[in-house]
Amino acid sequence: MDFYLTALLQGLCFSGIALGVYISMKIFNIPDITTDGSYTLGGVVTAISLIHHQPGYIVLPAVIILGAVAGALTGIIHTKLKINALLAGILVMYALRSVNLILMGRPNLPLNSITSLFDIINIFSNPNQNTFCILIVFVIIITLLIGYLLKTDFGIAMRATGNSESMIRSLGVNTDRMKIIGLAIANALTATSGYLITQFQGFADINMGIGIVIVGLGSVIIAEAIINWLKITSVWLSLVLMLTGAIIFQFVLAITLDIGVNPNLLMLVTAVFVLLIVSLPRLSFKKSL
Amino acid sequence: MIDIKQVYKTFNKGKPNQVDAVNGIDIHIGTGEFVVIIGSNGSGKTTLLNLVAGSVTPTAGTVSIDDNDVTDLADYRRSQWIARVFQNPLSGTASDLSILDNFRLAAIRTKPKGLSIGVNDHFKKEVKEKIATLGMGLEKKIEQPMGTLSGGQRQALTLLMSIMDSCQVLLLDEPTAALDPRSADVVMKTADKLIKDFKLTAILITHNLKDAYNYGNRIIQMGEGIILKDIDTAKKASLKQNDLFDWFG
Numbered sequence: 001m002d003f004y005l006t007a008l009l010q011g012l013c014f015s016g017i018a019l020g021v022y023i024s025m026k027i028f029n030i031p032d033i034t035t036d037g038s039y040t041l042g043g044v045v046t047a048i049s050l051i052h053h054q055p056g057y058i059v060l061p062a063v064i065i066l067g068a069v070a071g072a073l074t075g076i077i078h079t080k081l082k083i084n085a086l087l088a089g090i091l092v093m094y095a096l097r098s099v100n101l102i103l104m105g106r107p108n109l110p111l112n113s114i115t116s117l118f119d120i121i122n123i124f125s126n127p128n129q130n131t132f133c134i135l136i137v138f139v140i141i142i143t144l145l146i147g148y149l150l151k152t153d154f155g156i157a158m159r160a161t162g163n164s165e166s167m168i169r170s171l172g173v174n175t176d177r178m179k180i181i182g183l184a185i186a187n188a189l190t191a192t193s194g195y196l197i198t199q200f201q202g203f204a205d206i207n208m209g210i211g212i213v214i215v216g217l218g219s220v221i222i223a224e225a226i227i228n229w230l231k232i233t234s235v236w237l238s239l240v241l242m243l244t245g246a247i248i249f250q251f252v253l254a255i256t257l258d259i260g261v262n263p264n265l266l267m268l269v270t271a272v273f274v275l276l277i278v279s280l281p282r283l284s285f286k287k288s289l
Numbered sequence: 290m291i292d293i294k295q296v297y298k299t300f301n302k303g304k305p306n307q308v309d310a311v312n313g314i315d316i317h318i319g320t321g322e323f324v325v326i327i328g329s330n331g332s333g334k335t336t337l338l339n340l341v342a343g344s345v346t347p348t349a350g351t352v353s354i355d356d357n358d359v360t361d362l363a364d365y366r367r368s369q370w371i372a373r374v375f376q377n378p379l380s381g382t383a384s385d386l387s388i389l390d391n392f393r394l395a396a397i398r399t400k401p402k403g404l405s406i407g408v409n410d411h412f413k414k415e416v417k418e419k420i421a422t423l424g425m426g427l428e429k430k431i432e433q434p435m436g437t438l439s440g441g442q443r444q445a446l447t448l449l450m451s452i453m454d455s456c457q458v459l460l461l462d463e464p465t466a467a468l469d470p471r472s473a474d475v476v477m478k479t480a481d482k483l484i485k486d487f488k489l490t491a492i493l494i495t496h497n498l499k500d501a502y503n504y505g506n507r508i509i510q511m512g513e514g515i516i517l518k519d520i521d522t523a524k525k526a527s528l529k530q531n532d533l534f535d536w537f538g
Contacts, residue, residue: 149404156390157402163383166375170342171398172368233387233434 011247016193021216037096040209042194047204067191075180219245296350328511372451384436395450441472
């Protein structure tokens with residue numbers, strides 16, 4: 001049972017990545033690979049600040065700001081230097097690896113007996129239940145913030161940017177600026193996932209971000225399948241489904257390990273699972289022809 | 290309202306595929322004028338329109354709108370004067386956004402897009418009333434995504450969106466080219482009505498010579514990036530529809 005509770009908690013930790021990838025991929029139509037780097041950056045900054053006993057009100061803003069800077073860099077390279085978004089993201093991600101290594105000074109930083117976000121309440125005897133409460137509150141706050149943002153005039157302009165660039169420019173929006181801000185928000189969200197996971201697992205690692213973008217993609221794709229299936233147009237519901245997607249994704253991984261699949265095969269299983277979800281709607285479409 | 294002085298535009302300058310799209314054009318378009326531009330493909334019509342809109346910056350010459358030199362002003366900054374309707378109905382509206390959200394953006398075209406929620410009951414009522422004037426029954430569908438509508442409906446809504454905020458110049462780039470004859474007729478009549486009601490300065494590009502004859506109070510024929518004919522209101526009155534066909538003969 002605890003095994004699946006852990007999957008649920010991890011899913012909640014990954015909600016930042018799910019929302020981040022939703023913003024970059026679904027709203028802006030930009031495949032953003034910066035994710036791998038900004039997630040690790042979030043984790044690394046968290047570990048370093050906690051070890052140096054920085055208070056919580058400094059750690060989280062620092063993580064958010066640095067994540068945003070990483071995203072904005074990708075945005076600037078993509079829009080101002082007119083470099084393909086995928087390549088821009090890869091470049092920033094690659095460079096961040098050095099930044100992360102230099103920040104940590106070594107490839108792995110454990111948080112032994114250091115008070116983290118998850119130690120602030122102690123209602124239940126099972127620490128996982130305490131963690132669950134904190135994560136739920138955290139995720140609700142981020143979702144409310146992003147949901148509100150997307151409902152504002154600025155948010156509508158954001159959503160229109162990925163949809164019809166010619167239209168939104170003729171309506172007075174600087175699309176370059178919009179994309180830079182969008183990628184900044186997306187990577188700030190991703191960095192908060194690094195912040196949560198590092199405190200949840202108790203260490204930051206230089207390799208923690210490798211392939212993490214697939215977690216976001218998987219979550220968004222699962223959510224998209226449900227959105228298309230139920231023809232959902234509400235922004236709020238879409239956001240909730242992204243979070244659900246992140247949790248379902250972790251459950252699939254947990255089940256895979258639970259039924260005794262070799263852990264070395266996990267990434268292959270993940271890739272096949274994502275491929276299945278992407279191709280299912282197309283396969284069923286073919287049958288109906 | 291619009292002054293174009295000695296404007297040239299060359300694409301791919303110095304390369305084998307160099308195109309001299311606009312070759313020294315001078316036009317003054319007065320406030321409230323409705324100019325129709327005709328000309329064969331590659332005559333420079335769309336480039337000229339894009340020079341006014343700011344999607345293209347001239348190689349030489351100046352463009353001014355309302356006595357402001359806008360030659361180097363980006364397109365999104367010219368939105369304070371200009372509203373556009375594109376040839377492709379998909380370009381003028383955002384498919385995934387609801388009709389309501391599309392109208393919200395249009396309503397704040399000249400204003401900053403801030404962090405407050407502008408779509409409220411009052412705004413919904415205003416949009417419904419505006420859309421009802423089209424007589425297409427779309428006022429009941431304002432929560433639907435724009436993508437669920439037909440091309441004709443989307444073009445008609447794009448036109449309506451242009452007058453949601455203060456608008457002085459309306460640029461119509463072959464707005465009916467992708468539409469069936471009946472929708473095209475509705476869109477052109479709506480455009481004509483809005484231009485007259487709101488006293489807009491308008492430029493229409495069209496390949497439909499019937500529309501060129503029926504609408505607008507000035508016709509410009511372009512060819513090879515220059516103005517071949519410029520027929521003002523007085524001369525247009527004495528023009529026959531067949532004369533237009535003869536120009537292309």
